[in-house]
Amino acid sequence: MSFVSFSFLWLLAGTVLYRLTLGRRKTETGYLAVLLGSSLLFYLWHVPSYVLIIISSICVDYLAGLYLGQPGRSESSRRFVLTLSLVVNLGLLFVFKYTNFFLGELTSLAAAMGMELSLPTLHWVLPMGISFYTFQSMSYTIDVYRRVLPAYENLWKFALFVSFFPQLMAGPIVRAKEFLYQIDRVRRVHARVFLEGLYLIVRGYFLKMVVADNLGVVLESHWARAAEEGAGSGLAWAMAILFGMRIFCDFAGYSSVARGLAYLFGFRLPINFNSPYLSATFKEFWGRWHISLGRWLRDYLYISLGGNRRGEARTMLNLFLVMFLGGIWHGAAMTFLVWGVIHGVALGVERLLKLHERKSRLVSVLWYVLTQAVVMLAWVFFAAADNAQGAQIVGNALSFQGLGLGRLPVATCALLILPPLLIHVRTWLVERELLRAPGRYEKALLAAVMLYGTLTAFGVNNAFIYFQF
Amino acid sequence: MPSSTSSSRRFTRAGNGLAIALFAAAFTALAVAGETLARTTPTLQYAHPGPSREQRPAGHWYIDHGLGVNSFSHRVLYHGLGSSIDNARAAELVVLGSSKVLCGLPYDTLDAFAAEHDLRYFNLGLGFGESNVLPEAIIRKFDLRPKLFVANADWFFTDQPSSYGATILTDGWVEDSRERVEARGAFFYRERLQSFLPHFLPTIPIPIRRWDEERVSAFLRSADTGSWLPWNALDRGLPVDAAARGPALPPWQTPIARRVKEFLESRGSALVLTHVPSPFPTCSRASARALAEEIGVPFVAPELEGLVAMDDLHLNDVGAHRFAEAFLAELESTPVFRELFP
Numbered sequence: 061m062s063f064v065s066f067s068f069l070w071l072l073a074g075t076v077l078y079r080l081t082l083g084r085r086k087t088e089t090g091y092l093a094v095l096l097g098s099s100l101l102f103y104l105w106h107v108p109s110y111v112l113i114i115i116s117s118i119c120v121d122y123l124a125g126l127y128l129g130q131p132g133r134s135e136s137s138r139r140f141v142l143t144l145s146l147v148v149n150l151g152l153l154f155v156f157k158y159t160n161f162f163l164g165e166l167t168s169l170a171a172a173m174g175m176e177l178s179l180p181t182l183h184w185v186l187p188m189g190i191s192f193y194t195f196q197s198m199s200y201t202i203d204v205y206r207r208v209l210p211a212y213e214n215l216w217k218f219a220l221f222v223s224f225f226p227q228l229m230a231g232p233i234v235r236a237k238e239f240l241y242q243i244d245r246v247r248r249v250h251a252r253v254f255l256e257g258l259y260l261i262v263r264g265y266f267l268k269m270v271v272a273d274n275l276g277v278v279l280e281s282h283w284a285r286a287a288e289e290g291a292g293s294g295l296a297w298a299m300a301i302l303f304g305m306r307i308f309c310d311f312a313g314y315s316s317v318a319r320g321l322a323y324l325f326g327f328r329l330p331i332n333f334n335s336p337y338l339s340a341t342f343k344e345f346w347g348r349w350h351i352s353l354g355r356w357l358r359d360y361l362y363i364s365l366g367g368n369r370r371g372e373a374r375t376m377l378n379l380f381l382v383m384f385l386g387g388i389w390h391g392a393a394m395t396f397l398v399w400g401v402i403h404g405v406a407l408g409v410e411r412l413l414k415l416h417e418r419k420s421r422l423v424s425v426l427w428y429v430l431t432q433a434v435v436m437l438a439w440v441f442f443a444a445a446d447n448a449q450g451a452q453i454v455g456n457a458l459s460f461q462g463l464g465l466g467r468l469p470v471a472t473c474a475l476l477i478l479p480p481l482l483i484h485v486r487t488w489l490v491e492r493e494l495l496r497a498p499g500r501y502e503k504a505l506l507a508a509v510m511l512y513g514t515l516t517a518f519g520v521n522n523a524f525i526y527f528q529f
Numbered sequence: 530m531p532s533s534t535s536s537s538r539r540f541t542r543a544g545n546g547l548a549i550a551l552f553a554a555a556f557t558a559l560a561v562a563g564e565t566l567a568r569t570t571p572t573l574q575y576a577h578p579g580p581s582r583e584q585r586p587a588g589h590w591y592i593d594h595g596l597g598v599n600s601f602s603h604r605v606l607y608h609g610l611g612s613s614i615d616n617a618r619a620a621e622l623v624v625l626g627s628s629k630v631l632c633g634l635p636y637d638t639l640d641a642f643a644a645e646h647d648l649r650y651f652n653l654g655l656g657f658g659e660s661n662v663l664p665e666a667i668i669r670k671f672d673l674r675p676k677l678f679v680a681n682a683d684w685f686f687t688d689q690p691s692s693y694g695a696t697i698l699t700d701g702w703v704e705d706s707r708e709r710v711e712a713r714g715a716f717f718y719r720e721r722l723q724s725f726l727p728h729f730l731p732t733i734p735i736p737i738r739r740w741d742e743e744r745v746s747a748f749l750r751s752a753d754t755g756s757w758l759p760w761n762a763l764d765r766g767l768p769v770d771a772a773a774r775g776p777a778l779p780p781w782q783t784p785i786a787r788r789v790k791e792f793l794e795s796r797g798s799a800l801v802l803t804h805v806p807s808p809f810p811t812c813s814r815a816s817a818r819a820l821a822e823e824i825g826v827p828f829v830a831p832e833l834e835g836l837v838a839m840d841d842l843h844l845n846d847v848g849a850h851r852f853a854e855a856f857l858a859e860l861e862s863t864p865v866f867r868e869l870f871p
Contacts, residue, residue: 065711066713066714067707067710069714070710105703251545255545255548255549503548504552505551508553508555512556512560516728516729517729518728
């Protein structure tokens with residue numbers, strides 16, 4: 061089920077009604093059952109049979125957690141159970157997400173070597189959000205294995221943690237230790253929290269339906285032209301920047317709706333975006349962009365690989381590997397791999413030159429400009445049909461020859477990117493204590509403007525980009 | 530004496546109330562300003578996508594295309610939702626084909642023709658270039674037995690449903706429910722909310738054709754007669770070749786057409802073929818006529834000069850009315866029609 065659908069509005073209305081009427085403390089079984097039921101309905105609304113995949117993931121990690129949490133188990137048996145759980149989760153992810161990719165690459169490789177290889181293509185729809193909930197579920201098992209979290213004994217509550225519908229499709233990737241304790245917490249309805257939730261929801265829908273979707277129309281109309289040989293440098297940069305803004309509004313919009321929904325139901329989800337285009341370094345970028353994924357990769361991959369404890373060379377290799385795998389995580393395509401490699405190399409170079417540390421003002425500004433330029437150009441590969449197309453657009457951008465904007469609606473584009481720019485400017489001012497974060501009256505006015513904007517200027521594409529991951 | 534906690538609670542409550550009031554006032558002010566702007570500015574006339582209830586012709590209409598809904602009528606007709614299929618079953622004249630017959634045979638022309646001949650008709654055309662497979666399934670499933678079928682021969686006899694048609698044939702109850710909820714929500718939104726909440730973006734002068742095409746237009750469909758009501762569809766004014774030259778229909782379609790004809794005849798229905806013209810014909814009128822001759826059915830397709838289409842495939846409003854009038858005049862003079870509707 062998509063947040064941008066009438067089905068979702070019905071589900072939301074029903075669930076909120078229960079939230080307001082069922083139970084006093086909101087920890088009662090009935091209320092939790094409604095949340096779990098809504099979550100499973102939300103999932104099976106996409107492809108009904110796929111609900112079995114998420115149930116498998118829940119059962120495997122629940123049982124693994126129980127085993128790992130029991131005292132007296134030998135280390136070898138615990139390691140075996142953890143491995144089994146990871147194999148099942150990653151296996152599901154691999155089968156559904158990467159099988160066709162690897163079969164395709166194998167066929168291409170064989171063709172390049174002069175061999176004819178005829179491998180089948182599997183025609184199935186990618187289960188929505190599989191990359192998110194498998195990571196979320198795996199984090200629980202790993203935490204129990206590392207003994208930083210006790211095993212959770214209530215299967216239904218654990219199922220709610222994995223399948224909680226506000227963040228099921230595209231995160232934030234919530235840790236068990238951030239969520240499970242909230243299930244048993246009394247969560248009476250507080251008007252202020254409820255209103256904050258509604259504000260976040262309206263903000264998210266505005267970013268998604270007005271900014272991201274309308275930018276999507278502009279991008280679709282001009283992308284191919286920007287990929288032509290000799291197309292203007294200005295157009296290539298415009299495409300990179302517009303896509304950067306689009307994906308921010310699309311994904312941050314989803315995250316905002318997710319956090320707002322969680323507030324309505326009495327839960328708190330972590331912030332997933334914090335004005336990423338303010339980042340002065342690549343390291344900072346990964347602390348502001350898709351924060352929950354960045355933390356996951358750091359805690360469960362980077363640290364497991366040794367982090368920065370095994371010398372500079374190994375640290376850089378680890379950074380590269382993490383971003384390489386982070387790229388692959390996004391999608392089964394060579395373009396995502398290139399995107400990950402660019403970030404991996406950039407992080408390594410930054411570390412090598414110690415540019416992530418304190419530096420002079422001039423160097424800071426220059427490195428900020430370079431960081432953002434690389435971030436924007438890397439998005440081109442994220443959005444490109446293939447690497448050749450991505451390379452052509454980046455090549456055009458770096459040729460610095462001509463504008464070539466053609467019929468690009470510059471004024472409309474400027475209008476559309478104004479909201480994300482204002483968000484970033486506001487964050488910049490708030491972080492320097494030059495301005496306060498918006499209070500409730502300002503939020504009320506903003507919500508009115510954004511809701512009216514959403515209802516009267518919504519765009520046409522209603523699929524969230526990150527749903528495909 | 531009230532405690533400081535309860536006093537602070539009261540303060541918070543009052544603050545929340547004020548925030549809600551502020552929100553409501555700001556939203557209302559925007560809505561009034563926007564509506565006034567949309568009603569008083571000529572260039573913003575398209576900001577109301579409509580058609581509202583007052584703008585619609587009489588009868589029961591539902592949203593078929595637009596606002597996130599894509600050919601809901603596939604589902605309406607195959608799953609027998611609402612009264613559509615009862616009306617199709619009661620019709621004596623049923624039209625088969627793709628969106629070309631839905632655009633090419635406007636409801637008012639057909640209504641007048643039906644009233645004149647005291648007959649009931651139903652346009653069973655299906656978008657997405659649907660072929661014979663889904664209509665045959667509908668005819669079989671709901672036992673449709675009209676006196677006469679009129680089919681647009683243009684790539685209709687292929688035995689290959691569109692990808693959307695194939696989905697409809699295999700969908701389960703969840704997919705079906707999902708589409709129903711979306712279609713009804715979209716219709717409600719368009720009919721009720723958009724009567725006072727304009728849609729401004731399409732009116733911003735942006736030189737991108739898609740913005741106009743995809744945002745403003747809506748296609749309603751009549752549950753009574755199956756006809757389409759294109760609303761605010763962009764009219765590109767493309768000229769249509771009167772001779773309808775184009776590629777020939779491939780010979781493998783002939784046996785399929787013959788089988789469909791026999792299937793319809795076994796139900797007591799006659800078949801007439803036609804050819805609805807378009808700027809870029811996917812088949813020539815000559816080959817459609819040849820197909821009719823090969824399977825032994827009448828062919829009714831008037832050749833008209835100066836027709837105009839709204840896009841690559843579909844006649845515009847004026848073109849469709851001209852074509853429909855000429856087509857119906859020719860149809861009523863055929864022996865098969867005179868025999869079936871004396």
